Amino acid sequence: MVLAWWGDPQNPLEPVNTNEVNGGAVLNMIFTGLVSYDPKTSKASNAMADSITSTDQQNWTVKLKPGWKFSDGTTVTASSYVDAWNYGALVTNKQVNASFFQYVQGYNDVAPATGAPTAQTMSGLKVVDDNTFTVALSQKFSTWPQTLGYSAYYPVPKSFFTDHAAYLNKPIGNGPYEIQTWTKSQKMQLRPFTGYSGPNKPKNGGIDLKVYTDTNAAYADLQSGNLDLDNGIPNSALKTIQTDLNGRYINEPxxxxxxxxxxxxxxxxxxxxxxxxxxxxxxxxxxxxxxxxxxxxxxxxxxxxxxxxxxxxxxxxxxxxxxxxxxxxxxxxxxxxxxxxxxxxxxxxxxxxxxxxxxxxxxxxxxxxxxxxxxxxxxxxxxxxxxxxxxxxxxxxxxxxxxxxxxxxxxxxxxxxxxxxxxxxxxxxxxxxxxxxxxxxxxxxxxxxxxxxxxxxxxxxxxxxxxxxxxxxxxxxGTAGWSSRITNVALDPFSVPVYSEITVK
Known part of the structure; x- marks a missing residue:
């Protein structure tokens, strides 16, 4: 296992309710969206989507690759996306990233500027079949497909709605890792999801995220071998980190x-x-x-x-x-x-x-x-x-x-x-x-x-x-330091460790 630095997320780990880096890092490990971003170039390419097409850049058809599963064993379908997006946009659910759906037709009905919503779902979202849904936008949006790798657009399982409290206690996704245990404000244990259908399968036995409230304490643990990966490097360490860690340090735009x-x-x-x-x-x-x-x-x-x-x-x-x-x-x-x-x-x-x-x-x-x-x-x-x-x-x-x-x-x-x-x-x-x-x-x-x-x-x-x-x-x-126990450490263009690529010696 890899023991890595972490900070408490602000909100429960709902995809549309997370807009900060600590929660986002976990969501990106336990979910895979319609598109993903290359960890070296950040270029967008289809992930769960088989195709995202439009003849007018306003009305889009999304086809999914069949057979993908959530870590609870249920199948990811078009409804997993449509239901998640409708939930995220509905103003009464108070999701911080709701405005990412503002260009979907019917958004103003579910999230009016004032007053109560006049609809519970957006009229622009339609499920065609298990692996196809359509999205009608309120205007042309030429780069819309490139935005769909963001966590606000992730799918959610049916249990998100049927037992929301259980989901919040142990979120369920369709990504390379699944959450094994989570003790809030202390530690989260993630393990490879054996039913994952994507290409970036973990090259390690799991990631344990340890919450630190003091970056100096985390860095001290890294130096003493009690932490494997620290991407919350304190400023006081920057002058000596190269020699402190014998070159096990990344500093890149x-x-x-x-x-x-x-x-x-x-x-x-x-x-x-x-x-x-x-x-x-x-x-x-x-x-x-x-x-x-x-x-x-x-x-x-x-x-x-x-x-x-x-x-x-x-x-x-x-x-x-x-x-x-x-x-x-x-x-x-x-x-x-x-x-x-x-x-x-x-x-x-x-x-x-x-x-x-x-x-x-x-x-x-x-x-x-x-x-x-x-x-x-x-x-x-x-x-x-x-x-x-x-x-x-x-x-x-x-x-x-x-x-x-x-x-x-x-x-x-x-x-x-x-x-x-x-x-x-x-x-x-x-x-x-x-x-x-x-x-x-x-x-x-x-x-x-x-x-x-x-x-x-x-x-x-x-x-x-x-x-x-x-x-x-x-x-x-992006900066990070690591212990002599691990190798293949890299940061993506978002400055997040590419956790799935890390190997333990």
């Missing part, structure tokens, strides 16, 4: 951006001058020094809201953010003053204390304090655990700034913008809203010309420069 978001639902952050204050705060952050000193060059200063992993053809645009992302302490101080000053006189930056964040938050605050000339203008605000921290964000309890990050769900610029910044989107933590931004994203989705669509997405992205619901900080590399 990943589809991740780290940001600082603001609660625009709070009156003090929605005034006409507040956007100018946010711009000033951004210009007060010395990204180059922080990424070098704190992160030992495992981060790169961000100049847009996407990731270099996309490449220019995929939507990454170096320098798109312009001067707002450049360190200019004099201009920063001027803008903060012109905007009416930091609300309340002090900026707090909240973060989860069980992750490696204190050092960089302190460094960011020191940079802001130096620019303003006030040693108390910014302070860090630790929150005990990741789950508690995320719950404070999703229940709109934040009054100051807070750390946010985005790990791509699929390799499209659309994924860096739509789920994070469109009105009411699943990961719109700042609750930013712009009708113009929403419209441009919808137009880009409908554009069959991918190059032209990328340009439309970037036009939308430029609106974020002035509104600045979130400050781009840096692009994050």
């Amino acid at each position: 990943a589809g991740i951006i780290q940001t600082i978001s603001f609660p625009l639902y709070q009156p003090q952050w929605s005034t006409p001058g507040a956007a100018m204050v946010r711009q000033g705060i951004s210009m007060a952050i010395d990204r180059a020094t922080i990424t070098k000193v704190v992160f030992t060059n495992t981060r790169t200063p961000a100049t847009d809201w996407t990731s270099p992993v996309l490449g220019e053809s995929g939507g990454y645009k170096s320098g798109l953010c312009g001067s707002v992302c450049n360190y200019d302490p004099a201009k920063a101080k001027q803008l903060i003053q012109q905007g009416g000053g930091i609300p309340g006189g002090q900026l707090t930056i909240s973060y989860n204390a069980d992750g490696p964040h204190k050092e960089w938050v302190d460094a960011v605050c020191n940079s802001i304090n130096n620019a303003t000339g006030d040693t108390k203008s910014c302070v860090g605000r630790p929150v005990g655990t990741f789950a508690d921290f995320r719950n404070q964000i999703t229940t709109k309890q934040m009054t100051g700034a807070f750390r946010t990050g985005w790990q791509m769900d699929y390799p499209l610029i659309q994924d860096f913008l739509q789920p994070v910044y469109t009105t009411g989107a699943s990961s719109n933590d700042s609750h930013y809203t712009s009708a113009q931004f929403d419209s441009l994203v919808s137009q880009a989705n409908a554009n069959p010309d991918q190059a032209a669509a990328v340009g439309q997405f970037q036009t939308a992205e430029k609106l974020l420069i002035n509104d600045l619901p979130a400050i781009p900080l840096w692009y994050q590399n």
